[in-house]
Amino acid sequence: MLALRLTRAARPAVQLRRLLVAAASAGTGLLLLSSLGHALAHPEAADAAALRLAWCAAPLAATVYLALAVARTDPGTRPRPGLSAVGLGPARLMAVSALTTALSCSLGSLLALLFFLHLRGDLTGLPFDGAAAGLLAAGQPLPVPAAVTLLTVLPVTATAAVAVALRPRDPRPPARTVRRFGRFGALGGPAGPETFGAYGRFGIRLPSAPGDGRGVAAGNSRGAAAGDGRTATAGEGRTAAAGEGRTAAAAVLETDGDRPAPQSAPEPPVPDTRAGSPAGLPWGVALVTAGLAAQAYAGRSAPALAVLLGWLLTGVGLVLAGPGLTHLCGRLLQAGRPGALRLLAGRGLMAEAARIGRPLGVVCTVASAGCALTALSGGPAPAFGPLSTLGALVVGGATLGTLLTSAVEARQYRAGTTAALLRLGARPALLRGAAALRAAALPALFGPLVLAIAALSALPLSR
Numbered sequence: 001m002l003a004l005r006l007t008r009a010a011r012p013a014v015q016l017r018r019l020l021v022a023a024a025s026a027g028t029g030l031l032l033l034s035s036l037g038h039a040l041a042h043p044e045a046a047d048a049a050a051l052r053l054a055w056c057a058a059p060l061a062a063t064v065y066l067a068l069a070v071a072r073t074d075p076g077t078r079p080r081p082g083l084s085a086v087g088l089g090p091a092r093l094m095a096v097s098a099l100t101t102a103l104s105c106s107l108g109s110l111l112a113l114l115f116f117l118h119l120r121g122d123l124t125g126l127p128f129d130g131a132a133a134g135l136l137a138a139g140q141p142l143p144v145p146a147a148v149t150l151l152t153v154l155p156v157t158a159t160a161a162v163a164v165a166l167r168p169r170d171p172r173p174p175a176r177t178v179r180r181f182g183r184f185g186a187l188g189g190p191a192g193p194e195t196f197g198a199y200g201r202f203g204i205r206l207p208s209a210p211g212d213g214r215g216v217a218a219g220n221s222r223g224a225a226a227g228d229g230r231t232a233t234a235g236e237g238r239t240a241a242a243g244e245g246r247t248a249a250a251a252v253l254e255t256d257g258d259r260p261a262p263q264s265a266p267e268p269p270v271p272d273t274r275a276g277s278p279a280g281l282p283w284g285v286a287l288v289t290a291g292l293a294a295q296a297y298a299g300r301s302a303p304a305l306a307v308l309l310g311w312l313l314t315g316v317g318l319v320l321a322g323p324g325l326t327h328l329c330g331r332l333l334q335a336g337r338p339g340a341l342r343l344l345a346g347r348g349l350m351a352e353a354a355r356i357g358r359p360l361g362v363v364c365t366v367a368s369a370g371c372a373l374t375a376l377s378g379g380p381a382p383a384f385g386p387l388s389t390l391g392a393l394v395v396g397g398a399t400l401g402t403l404l405t406s407a408v409e410a411r412q413y414r415a416g417t418t419a420a421l422l423r424l425g426a427r428p429a430l431l432r433g434a435a436a437l438r439a440a441a442l443p444a445l446f447g448p449l450v451l452a453i454a455a456l457s458a459l460p461l462s463r
Contacts, residue, residue: 018070021104025067025107025108025155029154064157074097105154113147291316291317292457294307322364323353323354332441341433345435348434359406364453368453418431
């Protein structure tokens, strides 16, 4: 009930993103049901039916990725102060996000089932003069368990992905102890505070270097301060300390460097090593190279399996290299002597590299595949059918929607920085110019990369 109320009370932009998830779910569900209809119409071609079902993995993955991005940017399920007191802790909000995703995907699957039954003629007769009768096995009974199983794959997968990605985590970083050098060895100080007299039990008069005088000064200072049962005046203590050429305070300062820090003293800040350049760029380049090599090998031998493996390696490589390329684009914007505009744009891209880099890599994968298939359409490649067009629209629309949703998420995380810049006197036109420069710099870097990968992928297959 809470998920339904949050869904109904959301803003129009949030509702539009949820409707986009429902539309992608409807397209994916229709593709899954069409593979079932092809298997019913051609029971002798089991391999072709299995291949059609396997090709549905691409729109399924794209839709799940879109649902996950939409769940992350949902403002209704974001933790706020005071919600835990009314029973809406992080675990409850994660459950609400998962239920909202399940509702959107289930709505799309239901629409896909209704449209599939309408095309089969099970509701009002065959539409379009029976043009889809051969593809969807019209006139044959539809196995209900198989249809329900195929339609529940997407909601269950998307809900599980959202639940795993948004599971409650400890916001505090893991405690890392700072290594300190103690008095009695180089393996660090004691685990707890020392008790009274511990320093004396282990011995105070350690052998010192010639001319050091540290032990004598410390001993004289303690003798002047406390004594060992004898009475000593303040003048005698000062004479003993002055005879060694230093005061008791100097002796304490010398030995203070060997003492462990008190327990109440704050720990020094540990530098964050994760704020540098993303580490997936070399691996991404290696996988893209391996994928292109596999596709080049496919032009001379077994094309089907090698092409599929090549595209898989290329796609994973682009996804891994996306954050690194985005970070590199931010560095290139700041090259030379940057002004305020280029500096803001470059720093923004470097900060958002991990958030928008992977969606950019997915978009580059889909765009390069589309360019390669378009280049091959004039050659021996077969023409696209209605189901292939639907699959391309679902994959392309879902990946583009994921990129735009990730941009919205980055804008939400950047809201505090933007407000701080405005309070410091930055002009709104400067911030809009930095955003426009970021939006123009990314296609300038990724566009030639997509065209080059598409040309290299289509070159072996066009021979």
